Amino acid sequence: MQRRLPKQGRLYNYAGWLTMKGVKAKQYLSDKVTAGERVTGAEALQLWQLFGCMELAALAQLVRLRHNPAPVVTYLVDRNINYTNVCNSDCSFCAFYRHSPSDPEAYVLSREVIAAKVREAIELGASRILLQGGHNDELPYSFYLDLIEWLSSNYPLQLNAFSPSEVHQMTVVSGKRSLEVLQDLKAAGLFGLPGGGAEILDNEVRKRISPKKIPAERWLGIMEEVQSLGLVTTATMVIGFGEELEHRIRHLERLRDLQDRSIKGGLEGFNLFISWTHQFNERTSLGRSRHAARYGAGAVEYLKNVAWSRIVLDNIRHHQSSWPTCGAEIAELGLHAGCDDIGSTMMEENVVSRAGATTATKWSMSPEELERHIRQAGFEPRRRDSAFVLLNHPAAQAAADAAA
Numbered sequence: 001m002q003r004r005l006p007k008q009g010r011l012y013n014y015a016g017w018l019t020m021k022g023v024k025a026k027q028y029l030s031d032k033v034t035a036g037e038r039v040t041g042a043e044a045l046q047l048w049q050l051f052g053c054m055e056l057a058a059l060a061q062l063v064r065l066r067h068n069p070a071p072v073v074t075y076l077v078d079r080n081i082n083y084t085n086v087c088n089s090d091c092s093f094c095a096f097y098r099h100s101p102s103d104p105e106a107y108v109l110s111r112e113v114i115a116a117k118v119r120e121a122i123e124l125g126a127s128r129i130l131l132q133g134g135h136n137d138e139l140p141y142s143f144y145l146d147l148i149e150w151l152s153s154n155y156p157l158q159l160n161a162f163s164p165s166e167v168h169q170m171t172v173v174s175g176k177r178s179l180e181v182l183q184d185l186k187a188a189g190l191f192g193l194p195g196g197g198a199e200i201l202d203n204e205v206r207k208r209i210s211p212k213k214i215p216a217e218r219w220l221g222i223m224e225e226v227q228s229l230g231l232v233t234t235a236t237m238v239i240g241f242g243e244e245l246e247h248r249i250r251h252l253e254r255l256r257d258l259q260d261r262s263i264k265g266g267l268e269g270f271n272l273f274i275s276w277t278h279q280f281n282e283r284t285s286l287g288r289s290r291h292a293a294r295y296g297a298g299a300v301e302y303l304k305n306v307a308w309s310r311i312v313l314d315n316i317r318h319h320q321s322s323w324p325t326c327g328a329e330i331a332e333l334g335l336h337a338g339c340d341d342i343g344s345t346m347m348e349e350n351v352v353s354r355a356g357a358t359t360a361t362k363w364s365m366s367p368e369e370l371e372r373h374i375r376q377a378g379f380e381p382r383r384r385d386s387a388f389v390l391l392n393h394p395a396a397q398a399a400a401d402a403a404a
Contacts, residue, residue: 026050033059033311036066041249044312048245053304053337060307060338067317068340073379074318075370076386078128079121079347083147084108087134089165091210097134108136111150118155121347125367127385130346131161132196141174141181145188152189158386159189160232163196164222168214179225192232192386195223195270199238201251209241216251220258227262227269232386235259235270235316239305240278240297248305252312259315271388272341273313274320277302299330303337310338318388323365323373332377341384342370 029047032039039047047056086106087097098106118129129151144162151159162170162185170181182193199209201216214222226233235255239248255270262269277297297305302325310319320341321334331342347364371381383391 030059034062036063036314038314039312041253044249044252044308045245047311048304048308053300053307056304056307056311057337060310061336063310063314064319064338064340071379072340072382073335073374073377074341074382074384074388074390075367075374076128076341076344076384077124077126077367078130078344078386079117079124079126080130080132081109081114081117081348082133083114083131084133084136084139086136086138088137089135089210089212091213101136101138108139114147114151115154117348118151118157122155122157124345124347125383126157126345126347127383127391128158128160128191129155130194131159132163132166132194135166135169137173139173141170141176144170145184148185148188148190158191158232160192160194160386161185161190163194164219164226165197165214167193167222167226168218178222182222182225182229182231186229186231190231192234193223193226195234195236195274198236198251200241200243200247201237201254202243202247205241205243205247216254220254223270224258224261227258227267228265230267232268233270234272234274235313236273237275237305237309238278239275239301242294249312252309256313256315259313263315270316272318272320273309273316274322274343275302275305275309276322276325299326299333302326302330303333306334306339307337328365328369328373332373335374335377335379342374345370 025046029039029043029050032043033047047059051059082096084107085096085098086101086103086108087094088099089097090099091097100106121129131147131151148159148161151157167178167181167185170176171178174181176184182190197213198219200206201219203215203217206213206215223233223235237248237251237255255273259269306319306321313319318341319339320343321331321337321339322343323331324346335342345365345367367383374381385391
């Protein structure tokens, strides 16, 4: 049954209407989520303000079960390879990049090094390579196409590579439109484009933390082109930049609107949403800032944001609980806050670890460890690929053979 709502004005005005209703507003919102009805931006604000972390988690779990009713949690065996650390963006939250190619620590990985990393990943059962790097002005357009073509021709792995901001960098060095770049990458063997570089899709925040990076509209526009080509895409969000809740809501609504358009056009859109917390230390300019106390987000806020995002992003089927920033135990709790995926093995992590994340001391999670955490959370583990096709692996095959 469609509920009658007051005339909606500005976000906070409508939020004020709900606040005045007190307990009735909380019941109204709970009933609406339980009934599978979409929440507005103003209602999302009130969900955050009126509900505690565990209350939101319970509601998010209802949404999760509506999309994924089986008691299964999936995971991906992959490797993250950063092909270069040279970057012209100078993001204030990044300790990984080196601005100048002449910096003693600057690098571009050789094919020999990349090949060794890929072979190791295959030996460990990987189905995907995640290939990302900085915006290196010395790399010609041909570098990216040749790299993807070489990898796709020689190794039986799905290549999820680059990000919207890296695609934009390719338009700068090639003079081509982003859609042409994406068509070339797909022809070379690209399987998907990860959702990196989103951070918070609000330009007020982006101008403060990464003023040289592409604006929110450009990120979304490139992702829409990627989806139009049928490539796999994921959506991301990073919290803890001192942003307001309204900024986060705008981020989620923009993702939801794009997903609506893609689905309406008969496309899959984003097949996964992942959020994590901003990591910072003295290696980052944000960490050295006199305002550093404003930044970051703890485990409770992370879990609350995970649950909240699952409720607001009602049209993205899969949501991932992430271990690299908050740890594996918190990731287990995320599986009770609306997430049906945990990830991933990574095998290598070089970016958030430099800023002080958990991966500074542990940058890989074995399939066995991930499965153990899934079982400890009370779910059945299933290995998948980046398109969410479930894969057989020795343990699963042995169980199937025994059942037969």
